[in-house]
Amino acid sequence: MSSHPLLEVERLSVSFPVTGPGLKGLFLKQKLHAVNAVSLQVEPGSVVGLVGESGSGKSTLGRAMLKLEPSCAGSITFDGLQLDNATQSDIARLRQQTAMIFQDPYSSLNPRQTLGEAIAEVLKVHRKCSAEKRASRVDELLTLTGLSGDYKSRYPKQLSGGQCQRAAIARALAIEPRLIVADECVAALDVSIQAQIVNLLLELQRKINLTLLFIAHDLSIVRRLCDRVAVMYLGRIVEEGPTESVFSHPRHPYTAALISAIPDIDPERRLPDTLLRGEPPSPLDLPDGCAFHTRCCFAREACRKGEAPELRGDGNHQYACLLEAGEAERLTDPMR
Amino acid sequence: MSPLLTVDSLTITTRAGLNLVDQVSFSLAPGEMLGLVGESGSGKTLTCRALLQLLPEGALQITGGRVDFDGRDLLRLSPREMRQLRGAGVGMIFQNPSTHINPLMTIGQQMAESLRLRGRLSRKEIRARSVSLLEQVGIPSPEQRLDSHAHEFSGGMRQRAMIAIALACSPRVLIADEPTTALDVTVQAQILKLLDGLRREHGLSIIMITHDLGVVAQTCDRVAVLYGGRICEIAATADLLKHPAHPYTRGLIACQPHANVNAQGPLTTIAGAPPTAEEMPAGCRFHPRCPDAQRRCQTRQPVVHDVAQESGHRVACHYPLQRLIHRELDHE
Numbered sequence: 001m002s003s004h005p006l007l008e009v010e011r012l013s014v015s016f017p018v019t020g021p022g023l024k025g026l027f028l029k030q031k032l033h034a035v036n037a038v039s040l041q042v043e044p045g046s047v048v049g050l051v052g053e054s055g056s057g058k059s060t061l062g063r064a065m066l067k068l069e070p071s072c073a074g075s076i077t078f079d080g081l082q083l084d085n086a087t088q089s090d091i092a093r094l095r096q097q098t099a100m101i102f103q104d105p106y107s108s109l110n111p112r113q114t115l116g117e118a119i120a121e122v123l124k125v126h127r128k129c130s131a132e133k134r135a136s137r138v139d140e141l142l143t144l145t146g147l148s149g150d151y152k153s154r155y156p157k158q159l160s161g162g163q164c165q166r167a168a169i170a171r172a173l174a175i176e177p178r179l180i181v182a183d184e185c186v187a188a189l190d191v192s193i194q195a196q197i198v199n200l201l202l203e204l205q206r207k208i209n210l211t212l213l214f215i216a217h218d219l220s221i222v223r224r225l226c227d228r229v230a231v232m233y234l235g236r237i238v239e240e241g242p243t244e245s246v247f248s249h250p251r252h253p254y255t256a257a258l259i260s261a262i263p264d265i266d267p268e269r270r271l272p273d274t275l276l277r278g279e280p281p282s283p284l285d286l287p288d289g290c291a292f293h294t295r296c297c298f299a300r301e302a303c304r305k306g307e308a309p310e311l312r313g314d315g316n317h318q319y320a321c322l323l324e325a326g327e328a329e330r331l332t333d334p335m336r
Numbered sequence: 337m338s339p340l341l342t343v344d345s346l347t348i349t350t351r352a353g354l355n356l357v358d359q360v361s362f363s364l365a366p367g368e369m370l371g372l373v374g375e376s377g378s379g380k381t382l383t384c385r386a387l388l389q390l391l392p393e394g395a396l397q398i399t400g401g402r403v404d405f406d407g408r409d410l411l412r413l414s415p416r417e418m419r420q421l422r423g424a425g426v427g428m429i430f431q432n433p434s435t436h437i438n439p440l441m442t443i444g445q446q447m448a449e450s451l452r453l454r455g456r457l458s459r460k461e462i463r464a465r466s467v468s469l470l471e472q473v474g475i476p477s478p479e480q481r482l483d484s485h486a487h488e489f490s491g492g493m494r495q496r497a498m499i500a501i502a503l504a505c506s507p508r509v510l511i512a513d514e515p516t517t518a519l520d521v522t523v524q525a526q527i528l529k530l531l532d533g534l535r536r537e538h539g540l541s542i543i544m545i546t547h548d549l550g551v552v553a554q555t556c557d558r559v560a561v562l563y564g565g566r567i568c569e570i571a572a573t574a575d576l577l578k579h580p581a582h583p584y585t586r587g588l589i590a591c592q593p594h595a596n597v598n599a600q601g602p603l604t605t606i607a608g609a610p611p612t613a614e615e616m617p618a619g620c621r622f623h624p625r626c627p628d629a630q631r632r633c634q635t636r637q638p639v640v641h642d643v644a645q646e647s648g649h650r651v652a653c654h655y656p657l658q659r660l661i662h663r664e665l666d667h668e
Contacts, residue, residue, distance in 0.1 A: 053520035053522065053523075054491065160376065160377065160610070161376060162609055163609065190375035190376055190547055190610065191375070191547055191548070191588060191592060192375060192588060192591050192606040192610075193375070194591075195591035195592075195593070195603040195605045195606075196605045198593070199602040199603055202601075203602070217520060217521065218521075219595045220592070220593040220594055220595035223593065223594075223595055223598070223599075224593040224599060224600075244598055247598070248598065257522060259595060259596075261524070261525040262550065262596075263524070263525070263548065263550035263551050263553065263554040263555075264550055264553065264554070264594070264595070265550050265592050265594065266577070267554070267574045267577060269596065270554065271525050271528065271529070271554055276522040276525075276526075279492055279493070
């Protein structure tokens with residue numbers, strides 16, 4: 001493993017201007033802080049999971065890390081290169097080495113292009129191989145992702161969701177990226193296909209030492225696939241660490257709640273009765289203190305005021321929660 | 337208990353003569369939650385839409401079978417009779433509430449619309465009933481929320497609102513088509529608890545269409561597994577999950593990653609992809625993907641039969657997996 005991470009962000013923040021309600025709102029520009037001072041490192045060859053509920057900012061963070069979304073503070077370093085004042089050619093280099101896979105493959109593929117054309121276009125634009133070899137490379141990529149070469153003359157609408165997602169992965173692989181950001185790339189697929197795609201990603205990771213930032217809300221897949229996991233809540237990372245450590249000893253009540261809310265396939269392992277109350281507050285009007293305190297059953301006075309708690313813990317497993325180790329044990333206690 | 341709803345050999349055919357749903361039979365007891373599990377294209381949604389005659393006009397036709405509900409065959413109701421039954425007899429909720437709630441009407445107006453169809457109620461009564469329905473589905477401050485539009489609700493709240501609208505007609509059967517697929521896990525857990533509560537407290541029968549065996553394990557009494565438009569296995573939930581008799585069911589269970597178990601390496605998968613309507617394999621429709629397929633499976637269609645007598649565990653497989661093997665596995 002090389003000495004520096006492939007991708008590193010330092011206190012990255014992303015915000016969007018939004019208009020408020022009513023006529024007055026048009027002039028009262030508010031800021032929606034989608035990502036708040038997030039630091040994250042992606043080591044080469046590793047799979048990092050980014051989990052959280054919808055609106056937690058995980059997709060925005062993924063996009064901002066690839067410079068697909070302008071950030072308003074913080075720095076991004078890709079392969080040792082600072083991207084804050086990146087030139088056009090730096091960005092072009094980043095594009096050559098990173099790719100993204102999206103949740104809805106139908107809308108990420110051009111409906112008027114056959115799969116063959118879509119993949120060949122990438123090969124052509126990035127000059128990955130000569131014109132003669134292009135057709136065979138398309139076949140190769142389609143085969144690599146579990147489709148056959150016959151699919152190259154098909155249009156996205158003729159395919160099932162799983163096939164379409166494979167095509168999208170084939171297209172992402174066409175540039176031979178070093179990092180792929182997969183944004184909920186299996187969420188829309190059938191279970192048997194989901195497992196195939198997860199295996200495909202595992203295999204690719206091993207075969208071509210692919211680095212993967214896996215954005216998902218499905219924790220069971222994250223546990224299987226990822227080396228490290230970062231849990232986001234309302235724009236902040238609330239817990240980050242090695243997957244096993246986070247899953248078996250969560251230190252943040254939100255992580256624990258997320259894990260316990262997954263319906264287990266074992267009917268004897270019932271969903272807990274103490275479910276997380278309510279839904280996340282609006283990111284436009286974040287509560288003081290820890291943003292999770294409105295739903296947290298461990299919240300105390302100190303959680304409700306001041307700044308959001310900083311990440312702490314040993315360098316490997318970090319959490320942004322005031323609970324001490326003894327109290328955190330109760331998080332995983334099923335009888336709590 | 338005699339079943340409330342019986343679907344018998346339901347067959348749905350396209351204009352080209354392809355059977356998208358082929359001889360599907362199941363029954364639903366009062367107060368029961370039945371899971372319909374299958375991958376996309378397995379016909380689970382079509383089956384349920386057929387019950388309400390909601391199939392796309394002209395493109396698809398019901399070419400066989402009957403659906404008994406309350407002594408009537410739902411497939412032979414006139415449009416007028418059907419309209420009366422929809423909602424009041426059988427209600428339906430969908431995966432994506434925002435496309436099934438009218439964005440221009442308030443939630444209250446939409447509930448009032450349903451309530452008015454069911455009987456002569458005064459405005460006051462309608463409002464009171466609506467408030468209590470919203471309360472029942474766990475929407476906070478229902479008085480104010482009644483006058484909200486769908487876009488003012490979060491995803492989970494919208495799903496709750498859709499359930500409330502469906503309940504406004506006091507249906508006896510609720511068809512829930514992937515009701516939690518679009519929701520976050522923490523909200524999904526809340527909605528599952530809500531549906532479970534409705535069934536327990538009000539005796540509502542629910543057909544839960546899902547692809548998530550975890551959801552089934554947590555909520556359903558019985559499960560029917562569909563593949564390629566046919567039922568391949570139907571059994572009590574615990575029985576099916578512990579002792580699957582169909583190789584497809586076993587595969588589905590195996591390829592589900594566990595959140596509570598530490599495991600590494602690749603997941604077990606089912607090779608290939610579900611068949612499309614144009615390329616339905618002959619014989620058992622699962623045979624091209626089945627690790628145990630024999631020659632007989634390629635040509636002869638298996639019939640649904642009992643795994644053991646009077647267990648209610650039925651399977652459509654020439655070579656169902658033996659219970660014995662599973663017992664051995666349990667001991668390992």
